[in-house]
Amino acid sequence: MAFLDNSGDIILDAVLTDHGRKLLAEANGDFVITKFALADDEIDYSLYNKNHPSGSAYYDLEILQSPILEAFTDNAAMLKYNLVTYGNLELLFLPVLRLNETNGDWSRDPITNSFIVCSNEETTDNGPNSTSFTAVGVDETNTDRTGFLFGTNLTSGGRIQIDQGLDTTQLSPNNSIGDLLENNYTIQMDNRLGKLATITGIQQAPDFVDDDNIAYYTVGMRGQFVSRIANINNAVQGQVISGPRGSRVEFKIATTPDVQSSNYLFLQLGGTVSMANREASGTGTSSCYFIDTTVKITGQNTGCSIDVPIRYVRLA
Amino acid sequence: MTTLKNLTEDTTTTRTLLHEAIPITGSIVSGTYNDENIKNYTHGMLQSVYDYPYLSSSANHIFDITTGISTQSPLYSSITTVDAQQAKKKNIYNQMAQLLVGYDVTGSVLQFDEDGNIIAGGYKIDDAIIVPFSRLLAKDEIKKESFSLELGVDSLYAQPLNKRITISDVSASTEYRVNSPVGEYGILYATQSAAGVGPYLNQTSEHTASIGGSTYWYAGLLYYQAGIMVLTASVFGDQLRTAGIGGVDLEYLTGSSTTETISGSITGSTIQNIADGFRHRIYNLQFNNTTELNSTIYFCRANYNEFNYSSNPTYLENSRVRVKNQASDAPVSYITTVGLYNDNNQLLATAKLSEPLKKTPSNEFTLRVRLDY
Numbered sequence: 001m002a003f004l005d006n007s008g009d010i011i012l013d014a015v016l017t018d019h020g021r022k023l024l025a026e027a028n029g030d031f032v033i034t035k036f037a038l039a040d041d042e043i044d045y046s047l048y049n050k051n052h053p054s055g056s057a058y059y060d061l062e063i064l065q066s067p068i069l070e071a072f073t074d075n076a077a078m079l080k081y082n083l084v085t086y087g088n089l090e091l092l093f094l095p096v097l098r099l100n101e102t103n104g105d106w107s108r109d110p111i112t113n114s115f116i117v118c119s120n121e122e123t124t125d126n127g128p129n130s131t132s133f134t135a136v137g138v139d140e141t142n143t144d145r146t147g148f149l150f151g152t153n154l155t156s157g158g159r160i161q162i163d164q165g166l167d168t169t170q171l172s173p174n175n176s177i178g179d180l181l182e183n184n185y186t187i188q189m190d191n192r193l194g195k196l197a198t199i200t201g202i203q204q205a206p207d208f209v210d211d212d213n214i215a216y217y218t219v220g221m222r223g224q225f226v227s228r229i230a231n232i233n234n235a236v237q238g239q240v241i242s243g244p245r246g247s248r249v250e251f252k253i254a255t256t257p258d259v260q261s262s263n264y265l266f267l268q269l270g271g272t273v274s275m276a277n278r279e280a281s282g283t284g285t286s287s288c289y290f291i292d293t294t295v296k297i298t299g300q301n302t303g304c305s306i307d308v309p310i311r312y313v314r315l316a
Numbered sequence: 317m318t319t320l321k322n323l324t325e326d327t328t329t330t331r332t333l334l335h336e337a338i339p340i341t342g343s344i345v346s347g348t349y350n351d352e353n354i355k356n357y358t359h360g361m362l363q364s365v366y367d368y369p370y371l372s373s374s375a376n377h378i379f380d381i382t383t384g385i386s387t388q389s390p391l392y393s394s395i396t397t398v399d400a401q402q403a404k405k406k407n408i409y410n411q412m413a414q415l416l417v418g419y420d421v422t423g424s425v426l427q428f429d430e431d432g433n434i435i436a437g438g439y440k441i442d443d444a445i446i447v448p449f450s451r452l453l454a455k456d457e458i459k460k461e462s463f464s465l466e467l468g469v470d471s472l473y474a475q476p477l478n479k480r481i482t483i484s485d486v487s488a489s490t491e492y493r494v495n496s497p498v499g500e501y502g503i504l505y506a507t508q509s510a511a512g513v514g515p516y517l518n519q520t521s522e523h524t525a526s527i528g529g530s531t532y533w534y535a536g537l538l539y540y541q542a543g544i545m546v547l548t549a550s551v552f553g554d555q556l557r558t559a560g561i562g563g564v565d566l567e568y569l570t571g572s573s574t575t576e577t578i579s580g581s582i583t584g585s586t587i588q589n590i591a592d593g594f595r596h597r598i599y600n601l602q603f604n605n606t607t608e609l610n611s612t613i614y615f616c617r618a619n620y621n622e623f624n625y626s627s628n629p630t631y632l633e634n635s636r637v638r639v640k641n642q643a644s645d646a647p648v649s650y651i652t653t654v655g656l657y658n659d660n661n662q663l664l665a666t667a668k669l670s671e672p673l674k675k676t677p678s679n680e681f682t683l684r685v686r687l688d689y
Contacts, residue, residue: 004670011670012654014685020664032658033327033665035320036616036685038623039653043672045630045638048648059639060648060674068652068668075663079655081631082319083623089677092643093635094625168635179317186661208662216661243635300661303319303627 001070017075019210039079042066076188076214082303088179093166095180095246097297097306102238106161106250109147114292114309115160117149117194117253120260123288123315124150124157126278133279134315140282151194151255151312154201160308162249162297163229165241177244181228182299184220185249189295191215192265193312194253198224203254218300225251249297259291259312266291272316287316320657321622326615330686334607335462338453339600340378342466342477346595354595356588361404363591379449381591383549384409385582386427389442394583401586408587412446412546416539418497428546430523430534432493432503439523441536443549443582445594454543455605460502461489462604463538466509467551468597469516473567473576476597480509481516481551483535486527492540499541505532506551506561521561523550533561552578552597568593609688616654616683623675624649649675654683 004013016024023031043063052058072078084094101107109116118124124137137148137157144150150157164182165173187196196204196217202224206215219225229245239245258265266289277286291312298305344353345365352369362382368375385392385405395402410425417426417434426434428441449458464484468477485492488502505525508516523534536547553565562578569576569589581590624647625631631638631649639648650672656665667685675681 004668006671010673012667012683012685013670014654014665014667014687016665016687017663019662023658023662023664030658030660030662031664033323033612033614033656034659035322035657035661036614037320037655037657038616038618038651038675038683039655040626040628040650040672042652043626043628043630043650045626045628046633048639050639050641060650063650064672064674066650066652066672068670068672071653071666071668073666075666078666079653079663081626081628082655083649083651083675084317084319084625084627085321085622086317086625087621089621089624089647090643091625091647092637092640094627094632094637096632096635166635170634170636208660210662218661299627301317301319305627305629 001072003067003069006067013071015071015073017078018073018212019075022211037079038083039081040083041078041080042068074212075210076212081305084303086179093168093171093243095164095177095182095299095302095304096167097299097304098163098167098240099306099308100161100163100238100240100248102240104146104158106159107146108309109145109311112147112311114311115147115149115158117151117255117310117312118157119151119255119312119314121152123313124153133284134277134286136275136277136286136288136313136315138278139276140278140280142278149253151253152260154197154252154254157252159199159250159252160295162306162308163239163241164246164248164299164302164304165229166243167241168243171243173239173241173243173245175244177246180302181246182302182304183226183247184218184300185226186298186300187217187219187249187251187295188214188298189253189310190293192256193259193291193293194255194310197252197254199250199252200224201252219249219251221247225249253295253310255312259314263289263314263316266312266314270312273313275313288313289316319627320661321616323614323616326617328613330611330613332609332611334609335459335604336455336607337602337604339602342598342600345598360401360586360588361408363588365595376452377450378453379447381594382408382446383582383587383590384412384444384446386413386440386442388427388440391443391579391583397584399586400584404587405582408446409444412444412544416496416498416501416537416542416544416546428537430503430548431525432495432501432537434495439534441546441548444536445547445549445590447545447547449543449545451543453605455607457499457541457606458538458543459604459606460492460500460540461485461487463488463502463504463545464603465545465601466599468599469552469562469564469566471564471566473569473596477599479516480599481506482509483547483551485538486532488538496539498539501537501539503534504536504538504545504547506535507532516564518561523561535561549578549582611686611688614656614685614687616685618651618675618681618683620677620680623651624677626650646676646678651675651681651683654685656685
């Protein structure tokens with residue numbers, strides 16, 4: 001998309017998204033616009049210069065000169081960062097989402113810095129009595145590798161844990177987060193590759209899947225995905241939020257039948273990589289197909305978000 | 317706290333008619349591309365005109381040309397050769413007439429009426445050159461009283477444009493017909509253009525009307541919604557009708573043989589040849605089309621106390637708002653994008669501002685987002 005002409009009057013360039021056009025074509029009553037949101041995806045607030053020598057009129061000079069691109073039609077590519085309404089206009093701190101990696105069970109793979117999802121049993125673990133050692137989900141001592149999620153064996157393997165709160169040392173974690181507590185989250189992931197599951201292995205149905213095969217899940221305090229962070233004492237291990245703490249999202253990823261049983265998507269979207277396997281020597285490797293993607297978690301009320309890198313792997 | 321706001325009553329619908337000018341110069345349809353933009357078919361029932369050599373992917377189909385003859389025409393029985401395509405010309409006429417004029421109470425196809433007054437009888441258009449315009453040009457309809465076709469009627473084929481007549485739907489914006497099965501249509505009238513020395517039209521013709529004190533010759537019908545022009549072939553000859561409108565029986569096709577007058581062409585030539593002759597005499601063609609835009613307007617109101625913070629990652633530095641020095645400072649955000657959602661929070665439409673709008677608690681905005689259908 002090109003930049004919009006900003007030399008004259010302010011214009012508004014509006015388009016239907018591809019998903020909007022799909023709903024319009026389906027004519028099932030879902031194409032009814034009832035809400036709006038505002039966003040500032042292009043704005044880099046680090047350009048806001050509160051110390052500009054010419055005064056406050058110049059603080060945002062560079063921001064206001066930001067060229068704006070025409071609207072994209074991909075619904076997943078637009079409105080990544082929404083403007084937020086808070087009743088309190090004197091907020092100095094706002095909540096963020098942080099990946100909690102304080103335990104090996106919910107840490108990323110240290111080699112790829114992503115969570116690795118084993119697509120099937122064969123990739124996860126050949127089994128303790130097997131003479132084959134090609135699996136990459138466990139190490140030579142049959143211990144689950146750090147950062148590995150098991151897409152078909154959801155009762156074991158790692159998980160993903162996201163914490164919400166005010167990540168600042170300027171406020172004590174003993175303070176209440178108050179109205180800034182996030183209760184509901186939207187989780188977006190590629191529906192061709194994975195499905196959302198609780199940490200006990202129960203799969204969740206998506207709210208909807210858009211035309212680009214992105215599944216949208218809503219999870220909240222009432223389900224098994226979101227909980228209040230119980231320990232507010234900073235000395236307690238397992239915390240990544242330095243200040244007042246809010247809620248925690250935990251989940252696993254189940255692999256789809258396509259990813260479990262076929263190389264097709266791996267050949268289309270990914271490549272091959274050599275990964276350490278469970279050979280007793282500790283030096284054995286297996287060739288694996290992989291697909292790199294992300295899972296996006298967004299707070300529905302606060303708008304704060306985080307992209308978690310995911311790598312799906314399958315024995316080649 | 318929220319990122320979405322309900323629109324409630326803040327929507328309205330409007331209908332707008334959008335017009336485009338469509339100018340087609342005669343050299344485009346005959347000359348510039350050595351007829352590489354003209355597509356003929358083995359069935360020979362019509363000829364298609366493109367705005368560029370039609371084998372190119374850049375070419376757009378702009379209109380077709382065909383010829384129809386009524387079985388009531390005095391010329392009909394004179395068509396005796398296979399090449400003259402009597403059956404095909406008759407079929408074209410009947411097909412167009414049943415579509416554009418309809419049937420009488422007995423189920424018989426009505427003929428094209430020169431003044432649109434079918435009940436009163438009067439003169440019919442027996443021999444017609446029919447030009448259906450592509451939807452790309454006509455869009456939803458041709459704008460009334462915008463149509464103008466300038467034709468060369470010099471008797472010599474070699475210099476056809478030295479004398480010209482103009483065919484237009486004079487006063488059609490207030491004087492059009494609605495007794496067609498395909499919507500509204502106007503009467504096309506011919507007048508003499510300024511170029512050359514007349515007369516170009518039959519001064520003793522009975523096929524005339526007085527509009528605004530001036531004399532006009534009935535030249536055909538223009539179906540606005542269907543985008544089809546039905547032109548009487550008699551604009552090219554004075555022998556075609558009883559006291560026809562043409563000023564002279566000109567050389568319609570190449571050469572000077574009498575068989576190549578318009579009447580000779582209808583009785584002796586193919587539809588393709590007649591289309592070639594017609595293109596050769598087009599000097600200029602123009603009209604305005606109409607697109608009916610139905611719009612929904614969403615008034616997205618950001619009140620003073622709304623949308624003053626951002627979830628943009630750069631908005632915070634260690635969770636602290638960058639644009640504030642202290643808590644009592646007014647928050648600032650910048651609007652670049654509007655998203656429209658349904659009840660399930662599915663993003664249905666987006667809009668981008670051409671420059672960021674600064675939002676603070678001391679200002680309010682109403683962003684008017686219009687979606688056209």
